[in-house]
Amino acid sequence: MTLSRFVPLSLTVAIAASLAACGKTEAPAADAARPGFDPAQIKTPSVAFNAGDLDLSASACTDLDAFVNGNWLKANPVPGDQTTWGSFEILRERSLEVQRALVEQAAAASAKAGTVEAQIGDLWKSGSDEAAIEAAGIAPLQPELDRIAALDDGAAIAGYLREAYAQGRGFLFSLYASPDFKDSANVIAYVGQGGLGLPEKGYYFDDSQAGIREAYVGYIEKLLALSGIEAAQAKEQARAVMDFETRLAKASLSRIELRDPAKRYNPLSAADADRQTPHFSWTALFDALEVPAKDKFSLAQPGFFAELDTMLAEVPATTWQAYLRFHTVDGAAPYLSTAFEQANFDFFSKTLRGQQEMQPRWKRVLESVNGAMGEALGQLYVDAVFPADSKVAMEHLVENLSVALKARLEALPWMGEDTKKKALEKWASFTPKIGYPDRWRDWSGLATRSDSYLGNMQAARAFNYRYMLDKIGKPVDKTEWGMTPQTVNAYYNAAKNEIVFPAAILQPPFFDAKADPALNYGGIGAVIGHEMMHGYDDSGSQFAANGNFDNWWTDADRKAFDARTDKLVAQFDGYESLPGVHVKGRLTLGENIGDLGGLTVAYDALQVALEEDPSRNVDIDGYSQDQRFFMNWATVWRRNFTEGELRVRLNTDPHAPANFRANGAPSNMPSFAAAFQCKAGDAMVRGDDQRVVIW
Template sequence: MTKLAVATASTLLALFSATTPAVETPLEALPYTPGLDVSAMDRTADPCTDFYQYTCGGWQKNNPIPADQARWDVYRKLHSDSQRFQWGILDKLAKNPQSGTPDQRKLGDYFAACTDEERSEALGAQPLEAQLARVAALTAKRALPALLAELQRDVPDAKLFFGFGAAQDFADPNRVIASASAGGLSLPDRDAYLRRDARSATLRRQYVEHIARTFVLLGETPAQAKNSARQVLRIETALAGASLSKVEMRDPYKLYHGMDAKALAALTPHFDWKPFLAANGTQDTQAFNVTEPKFFKSLDSLLAREKLADIKTYLRWQLAHSLSPYLAKSFADENFSFFGRTLHGIQAQAPRWKRCVELTDRQLGEALGQEFVARAFSPELKAKTLKMTRQIEDAMAKDLAELDWMSPETKKKAQQKLAAIVNKIGYPDKWRDYSALIVTRDDFAGNVMRATRFESQRRLAKIGKPVEHGEWDMTPTTVNAYYDPQMNDINFPAGVLQAPLYDAKMDDAPNYGNTGGTIGHELTHAFDDEGRQFDAHGKLTDWWQKKDADAFNSRAQCIVDQYGKYVVVDDIRINSRLTLGEDIADLGGLILAWTAWKAETADQALESRDGLTPEQRFFVGYAQWACENNRPEDMRVHARTDPHSPGKYRVNGLVVNMPEFAKAFACKPGKAMTKTQRCRVW
């Protein structure tokens, strides 16, 4: 995946709700799954007709979606296994509260408080009452800015009209400035409010019913709650109408509008930024990026015309929505009923231990990461994956040098950018300091809010200071990776460098196909439709000759046209403008991994295994990371909002463009996995 500094934090809302009995037990070590699993294959399928079925048919048959999951795939299975391993770590720390380092004691206390379901039930809605009282005390709109700043600081994932935080400056990547971004929506994206098809109308009706039931839990009568819910939807719909679409947000130029404090004030004459900034401790800030000026103009008009009572209704909903997962069963169940079951088709809530592991990782991630790395990520593993990364970078340098569609001037700058990329493997060089965070064993919701405030203040304190290039935006346990175009670095947490994704026991072919393809994927993001707009230093600038940009766009259009024909679910096709960056990175990454693997094994006598040639093992090793099963509800959400194509097309959509695949499997012309006009950008 790729990451821009304006991206919002991951939601915590789906994590907590009522408990279902846990059937798993903690693990002492990560379980082993081979990097190429022949039992996951369907050898009755023709790889030249449907390569995804050939590589993943057995996996799909043998891995039904767990009741507490919206989808199930190789990444999520590894994530689930890793969670059980982390559970074992945290459970031991929780049972020994007086031993260990300060961070270990914090981890144990946090996990103990989180898993104390009996106390959470006894407290009921009490942790929410103090926040609701702050809203109830609002008697004039002029006091709204300070209140919003305080609530945004303290309430996890609070969607309160807009977002505000620290961000790397697009124009000067060496400094951190303040960023004000569009927000305020609880549904997955703005189009969920605006589409007029029957399915979207039904979803909005179900959403309003859920809001109303939540207001009843807050003490309103059913009639009052129904009216309150309508007011919330009306306000959120207005915010949605002023927001950019997911596709528009892929253009960084549409997300960068630098201005000073005076210009910001002029943008919203009815919203006073001075008390807002004073309340969150950024009163001296003079440099801002307003990601969507149109949104803030509309927000200003909305705040001017709305009754104070309706604004307070909206705030009460957002607080209840944000904090429900950390309250008693009635609130948690209601939250899950819509955001889990209705929206994503999830049949049951995850067991509480799993939700507590997830939340500990989110709020104390680098403390937990130290424990994980010490047990599951050796220096030898780091060295091996770093070597592979450098080999794939060498392949990229060779590819750039040999391009026939790029001018020497642009090639030179591309090579400079490639050479400047920083490789972050496993974990940060400097661990985060949690000494200022107060954690107690008897205050779960309080811990969540204090940790939220700790992180908010940590981030806001960056404004006006130089960028800290050593920081990570993923925790070491994360089963994922990312490229940051402003940092110009690629980041591979220890969690994603585990079997079956990277299998130290396996031969090179599947490892280069799988992890090598992922490394190449993240590297290619530096030169996809978004990443290519940032230079070697992370500055948003046009460093391309026009004819080279035109050639890039022409090649990218081939991918847009190809993926736009694929059906996800029902009659919904891939939004190939939204998925373009990931599709480019998938193809470029696999090509680079192939080149690097061939260079690594050039002098080796490779043997067939499991009835597969080395070349076939490379492609099967790649494809098996994408094995997945999906619920239709979740597929509909992801088709609208996810910049990644479904797993089937992240496999079949690539191999049709690689003559090396057709040769490896002896695919004849006319087969589904071959085509005469192949797409290739990098």
Template sequence: MVRWIAVLAAGTALAGCATHSADIAPPSAEAAPAVPAAESPPAPKPTYGTFGFDAAGMDTSVAPGDNFYAFANGTWTKNTPIPADKSNYGAFTVLDDLSRQRTKDLIEEQSKDPNSRIGAAYASFLDEAAIEAKGLAPFEPWLNEIRGMKSKAQLDELYAKADHLGIGGPFASYIGQDANAPDVYTLVMLQSGLGMPDRDYYLSKDAKQLETKAKYLQHLTNVLTLAGETNAAARAQAILDYETKIAQVHWTKADSRDRTKTYNKMTLRDLAKRAPGFDFAAYMRGINVNLDSVVVAQPSAVAGEAALLAKAPLGVLKDQLLVRSIDSYSAYLPKKFDQESFSFYGQTLNGTPEQEVRWKRAVDFTTGVLGDDVSKLYVAKYFPPETKAKADEMVKNIIAAMDRRIDKLEWMTPETKVKAHAKLAAFTPKIGYPTQWRDMSGVQIDRSDLIGNAMRSAQFEHNYETGKLGGPIRRWEWGMTPMTINAYANPTMVEIVFPAAILQPPFFDPNADDAVNYGGIGAVIGHELSHHFDDQGAKYDSKGQLIDWWTPGDTKAFTARLDKLVEQYNQYEPLPGLHVNGRLTLGENTADLAGLTVAHDAYIASLNGKAPPVLDGMSADQRFYLGWAQVWRRNYREPNLRQRLLTDPHSPSEQRGNIVRNMDPWNQAFDVKPGQKLYLAPEDRVRIW
């Protein structure tokens, strides 16, 4: 490997790409006059830097071996403020802004047609004067249903109606594949009932958390007051006390991500016995679910919540649902409701000073209610076939690299390797956009009825989801729009999915150096692929079934490696006194480690034995890892980072960037020495896939 070049480490700025012309000998006197050669068009330049990496954002005063993330991104971090309407800012948010601007242009073009449903949905959100003039009236019929509840016998019906409207109740649920029978849809029920992000917000004695809880109490009071309710402060305190009891029976985030613990299939009769206090059968009928059995993710929490429902005063339950309803629909209500919701969920929980301008939220709303209709327009204009073709090729290369790595694993037995190869062969990569679009014509849109549009859309989505029951698995379906800056892995579908909008710089640039692209989108592809082999994804076989396909020896060896990664991440302290939860973030950390390792193998294989060039004094391996660090550039507001550390299964960006410390090629490329902060002795480096 080429070591780090001294001139770059000294902080020399990297110049722009120079243009080189071939030397042309002048014609001799005897020669005929030369015909001027046609000039070739200049080669297209990458979006960032000379080869796809923004070297101006580096801080070369930091040694790579001390903090690689800061070395690659330190100057960008210091010089990049977080916009007032954002809780964090980085590569993902830059592309999200671009995606929404492009989507806005497409929507506004559609709006020129007075018959456009897309234009009508957009206009309904933008018409603030009409929203203010109507006040709470369009929502009052639903709120009055809540106020009019006379007995707990009506609870199951009311919570079912709330579910139709997309309003959270005591239990969350979704229609998904049965993990033990992935060719069948079922209903999965989960713990819910909290107005703050997690149980720790209620139970922690940390000063910051206590401050947040006090602000939540004020928020509850304010919402009840705005809704015209009397004695708001005392009623708000009763809601908080009730939710604190719910928090006490909730599972932790780390336990809730365990796919084995959370697969608990039971009949409705068994559920009623285990969780008395709530009429689950009536609730299921109310949400149009006709099943004999369901999967309960956190049985003890659901049982605990049912018991609390039985004991709670009716007034408290009504008030909680009233507040939850207003918060859920606040974006469609007059400004005082919208601002109150933002003041807590935006400002307090995430530290965001200002709400996004109205058009951005209007784009989100329009995309939400007419997703596939808008998506078709976006794909047609912004996702060229050549981008898809190159991404498809990279996916194939990375899958092939993962296949080779399985053969080289010293800790996995031959019989398990056969099954691992079979699982890899069963993968369905989805790139850019779905092969089939949903029919959105059933969503009734009225440009003068924003609340109605939102409610009808929620009802349409509810019916769409429950309509899956008893039918074939919709393998063409996507869980994100093509405009989304993200990607995902679905273990029961045995698929990896990459929306069109993430296949852009800095993740992927067709004009950039291959090393940077493999370190960027290649590692992201590897990340999603390896999710199917992380601590939870590895529990699913080649058919997407939750089944133990490992030998005991394999499981023991795998777990030992995972435990080392947990311990490594537990040591990181992004905020004073608040560490990364290595167990909660294990799946994402494993996917980062494996994805980057596999992508590096794929890059080396793509060279076909040729020596890669040195560009601007950087070796290919250096460019590869810098490509990885660049995509994780992100600045956080403190409350947002705090919330992420408590609830997010992803580690913060700095720790994600520094996963490279476990990789031999990185240590060699940057000449990392003992004594440097990121140095790990070879025997201490975590190697899984």
């Protein structure tokens, strides 16, 4: 999975995945398919663990990832239209094929206007009409560009920004609704740094990124020229935009700094905020947005907003025009004619991430449908392919993992009783969500057409942004989901203290109701444990059982926790992913805590399950249940990357590269060494001074 941008508050945790491929094909199961749709027609490679895929020339005690995945990785390079390829991507392909059948069915049906089927059908038809999109060119965006061209001073620019945010077009900063860190039962507005076109602030300064910076300037120039700016002016304006963004980058916090919740929360009134930014009125913005945020909202990263305010006063209007024009065209490029879409692909996908081919149009349009009406499409997806018994089996697994986690918390030798009591209170308040929401979102009011791709995307963006803004000042709706059911992923939300598992992840190698216990506990069991452990990672552990940002630790226990997590930081700092480029242990700490704790708890739960039913504790294909547990864990993280994608992730992704996730947690577990009869000194066996034990 790719985290393309940082979401400051949600603490959403991505679970990347990868699978064992073989020559067979399989389709998603279904209890009751939608009329006219046969899921058995969807054919994708099997991704379940297969002992025949093992590389017997490698040793699990030296490199578990190579032993389990080496043969598969050699046989499955990254396809030209991808930047990564593994279990996660193959399951995503399966989900996309199902979704494609559903949207084509919706587009072909004579659904009543305003229904979900009609809206999805309009999105699909307008995005698929290449001739109309080509004929329109830049025209659908021209009124907005003319508005930007008329901006002549800081006051006019501030006014334009207010209008743009009211339509969901955020340029310079993020503005979103989320539970109050200190009162998690209620929603407030959050404002955070933004405004950058490159993935992270380091891209603007690091010597290693000089080539990317030059390519980015070239992309800005090309898009400005395509939008109608004369060539010489486009070249000059592109440099001005780059200087503008570099100034913002200097005032921004890094990804590592933003992992600290305290740097994402700064509550104050709009009147107080207005005094901090005299050239930009937050009172006026909230009036324009029609949201009750004047008494309290969070304006974090004050240094960034001080610089932004200065720029409103100092930066010439012509530079602001160039910046706003470029980002307006850049945001619309995927929905415009080929020249714009190709330029966008050439920089962001090809140059930055190493993707060699643009994905077929149906996948690009389907991505847009998901962005516009993802949950609505998810409702169709669940009706078509999600078996009810999967949800029941998952509930049982979650309960088993929960019991194992409680036992581990109760037995912690390094935590005092006062802190342990609070940790157990948090354990007792976990809320699991499985498959799909209990209540589906209402889409009435979203107006769509079959003949305007950009118009539909703009309408959906404004509709969804309004939906989000309307939560401000109201109680938190705990039934809402942060992911769609068709997403191959999972997450933890600290403010709600919930763990969430969408329907699409409940397939092999993660989950298979017919598999032996080892595979399910090493797959989805470890994912369940991973998400639970996010409640106790370096960030999630700063939130209490009720979801509030509240210290529930004694000083001594926090010090002991930090000492243990510092060892995990050092472990991952030591992994060299590319020549001279190491994993950032501090950036990836939360995920690494989740992996280590989650796999440990899943192993405990497996032992309990095998004790309860000894008949299932049998060798299969010559491997014990313990061995198959760890081998399926590695199968989950089977993944190839393009070099460009890997470089971006090492700078921006809070997840370590997949091979280090496959090896990292097991190398700290004596149960792994025992399972494979590894010896002291083997690469996958850490000595007592190196071994990390946290939860």
